[in-house]
Amino acid sequence: MSNNKYDAIVIGSGFGGSMTAYQLVRAGMRVLMLERGDWVQRGPENWGLRGSIDLTPHYDKSSPLRVVAGGNKKVMGLYSCVGGPSVFYGGVSFRFRERDFEPEKEITAGSGAEWPFRYRDLEPYYTAAENLLNISGETGVDPTEPPRGAPLPQGPAPLAGISREVKSAAEQLGLRPFQLPLAINYDDKNRNGCVQCTTCDTYACAISAKNDLSVMVLAGLIERGLTLKANTVVTRLHAEKGRIQTVECISRETGERLQFESDVVVLAAGALASPQLLLASGLQDLNPGGHVIGRYLMRHVNAIIFGIFPGQADKENRFHKQLAILDYYFGHPGTPFGKLGSLQQMPTPPRGLVQNAVPGLLGKLLSQGVPLLTGLLAIAEDQPQYDNHLRIDPDQKDRFGLPQAVISHHYSKRDLAALDVLAGEAKKILKKAGALTHYVHHIRTFSHAVGTVRMGADPATSALDEYCRFRGIDNLYVVDGSFMPTSAALNPSLTISANALRVGEKIATN
Numbered sequence: 194m195s196n197n198k199y200d201a202i203v204i205g206s207g208f209g210g211s212m213t214a215y216q217l218v219r220a221g222m223r224v225l226m227l228e229r230g231d232w233v234q235r236g237p238e239n240w241g242l243r244g245s246i247d248l249t250p251h252y253d254k255s256s257p258l259r260v261v262a263g264g265n266k267k268v269m270g271l272y273s274c275v276g277g278p279s280v281f282y283g284g285v286s287f288r289f290r291e292r293d294f295e296p297e298k299e300i301t302a303g304s305g306a307e308w309p310f311r312y313r314d315l316e317p318y319y320t321a322a323e324n325l326l327n328i329s330g331e332t333g334v335d336p337t338e339p340p341r342g343a344p345l346p347q348g349p350a351p352l353a354g355i356s357r358e359v360k361s362a363a364e365q366l367g368l369r370p371f372q373l374p375l376a377i378n379y380d381d382k383n384r385n386g387c388v389q390c391t392t393c394d395t396y397a398c399a400i401s402a403k404n405d406l407s408v409m410v411l412a413g414l415i416e417r418g419l420t421l422k423a424n425t426v427v428t429r430l431h432a433e434k435g436r437i438q439t440v441e442c443i444s445r446e447t448g449e450r451l452q453f454e455s456d457v458v459v460l461a462a463g464a465l466a467s468p469q470l471l472l473a474s475g476l477q478d479l480n481p482g483g484h485v486i487g488r489y490l491m492r493h494v495n496a497i498i499f500g501i502f503p504g505q506a507d508k509e510n511r512f513h514k515q516l517a518i519l520d521y522y523f524g525h526p527g528t529p530f531g532k533l534g535s536l537q538q539m540p541t542p543p544r545g546l547v548q549n550a551v552p553g554l555l556g557k558l559l560s561q562g563v564p565l566l567t568g569l570l571a572i573a574e575d576q577p578q579y580d581n582h583l584r585i586d587p588d589q590k591d592r593f594g595l596p597q598a599v600i601s602h603h604y605s606k607r608d609l610a611a612l613d614v615l616a617g618e619a620k621k622i623l624k625k626a627g628a629l630t631h632y633v634h635h636i637r638t639f640s641h642a643v644g645t646v647r648m649g650a651d652p653a654t655s656a657l658d659e660y661c662r663f664r665g666i667d668n669l670y671v672v673d674g675s676f677m678p679t680s681a682a683l684n685p686s687l688t689i690s691a692n693a694l695r696v697g698e699k700i701a702t703n
């Protein structure tokens with residue numbers, strides 16, 4: 194066997210890639226993982242003024258994406274590092290609800306979106322993903338909670354004072370708040386435990402107490418034989434005779450062009466980079482649903498509703514992204530919606546983040562007011578729309594020769610109206626908790642992008658089959674968030690993980 198030939202190549206080390214690799218390596222396969230980003234070094238700088246992801250070198254601008262509509266920037270970078278954005282993420286690890294797998298017309302409209310399996314089919318893999326990521330949280334309170342085969346591996350951490358106040362306010366309004374499922378280490382005494390600092394979401398954990406993929410999955414896989422090549426950008430998949438024959442890439446360290454071969458290729462570069470790579474490789478022409486590649490881009494409709502309190506909101510200066518409220522997940526009396534979304538606690542932002550976002554004296558002045566804030570994040574489901582898309586511009590190439598990805602996204606009227614209702618409820622809760630007034634910050638990033646290479650039973654309207662196999666190419670699977678036919682209204686990572694474990698098991702037993 195040549196050194197460049199593997200049983201499987203996995204492109205991308207985020208949730209889809211790591212979880213698929215987990216199954217393949219455990220089955221004894223010789224696996225090569227190619228990741229464009231570098232390892233994230235740990236130390237005090239992770240929690241420093243420039244520790245938030247967009248300010249670090251892991252916000253990778255070497256393959257700039259052009260945003261012609263939607264988004265918060267006209268030119269965007271990619272989140273690139275070993276473990277993908279999991280290293281910087283908020284750790285919120287929800288299972289989608291049973292009804293999310295049978296979305297109603299209110300959401301799917303004329304898009305033809307359908308899930309080819311049901312919640313019960315994914316349930317064992319959700320349990321496996323929760324165990325691998327050692328999720329902490331509270332079960333048995335939330336009315337929308339789906340049935341589970343096993344308890345969460347860790348119970349919840351004690352609530353901060355401000356969390357207790359928000360919880361009590363929500364309960365006085367008749368709601369049933371509960372503790373967020375989080376990928377954070379509280380119980381495992383063999384590792385650093387969480388010290389409840391105030392820089393978590395968007396920051397890497399300096400002491401590796403966040404249960405990110407580099408810590409929880411990849412380190413163990415490397416010990417078991419996984420070959421992980423960081424700083425390696427995949428630029429093309431070559432297909433011949435209905436199979437991917439070679440994967441072409443460039444080493445960022447040496448500039449060398451490399452080619453690898455394998456029996457199976459697993460594409461997990463994320464919902465923006467995967468369609469870009471498929472289109473750059475011309476693979477849409479081999480797939481009967483090729484015209485949908487890059488389309489039906491979803492990203493949730495998100496806003497943080499900050500309550501402005503008369504004094505320091507979080508008097509203990511402590512981590513307090515702890516609560517969720519899903520009472521309005523399946524609608525709200527008095528509104529036309531059968532489905533709205535979730536509310537999740539959002540802590541006081543670190544002062545440094547505000548100073549960096551608004552440079553100069555104004556930033557310094559604004560950051561003085563930051564301690565008065567604490568908030569709730571509203572996440573509403575967005576509709577899969579054909580017109581929301583990523584395409585490539587063959588005339589604009591990056592330094593690796595990849596054609597530029599061009600994104601266009603508009604929310605539907607329904608998307609925005611659903612967010613409005615949820616935001617209104619968040620304001621009521623914060624007022625009850627003592628806020629004098631509020632400030633709404635709309636999140637316009639693509640951090641929850643999904644849906645661009647969707648799965649489905651109909652080959653004419655979906656590029657992937659029920660096991661995420663790319664139709665028209667026998668040995669290619671797409672397992673990142675691209676596969677999702679609808680976005681639900683919950684953070685996507687645990688569902689991407691569970692599905693990747695399901696697909697990985699299938700590939701390993703084929």
Ligand SMILES: Cc1cc2nc3c(=O)[nH]c(=O)nc-3n(C[C@H](O)[C@H](O)[C@H](O)COP(=O)(O)OP(=O)(O)OC[C@H]3O[C@@H](n4cnc5c(N)ncnc54)[C@H](O)[C@@H]3O)c2cc1C
Pocket residue numbers: 204205206207208209210227228229230246271272273274275276277278279281282283284285286287394395425426427428461462463464466467470640641642672673674675684685686687689
């Ligand atoms: C700041 C932030 C906070 C978040 N918080 C949460 C949260 O609390 N809960 C939650 O569920 N979700 C959260 N998310 C979203 C979550 O991180 C994503 O949904 C998830 O990472 C997507 O997984 P994936 O497998 O689709 O791809 P990713 O995890 O994005 O992995 C893709 C990987 O592929 C690599 N790659 C891309 N192109 C190439 C190429 N050409 N060659 C080689 N490698 C390539 C990338 O560098 C990356 O490592 C957050 C996201 C961000 C940015």
Ligand code: SF4
Pocket residue numbers: 377378386387388389390391392393394396397398399400401402403512
């Ligand atoms: S809150 Fe805990 S897990 Fe998050 S960065 Fe701080 S110490 Fe790490």
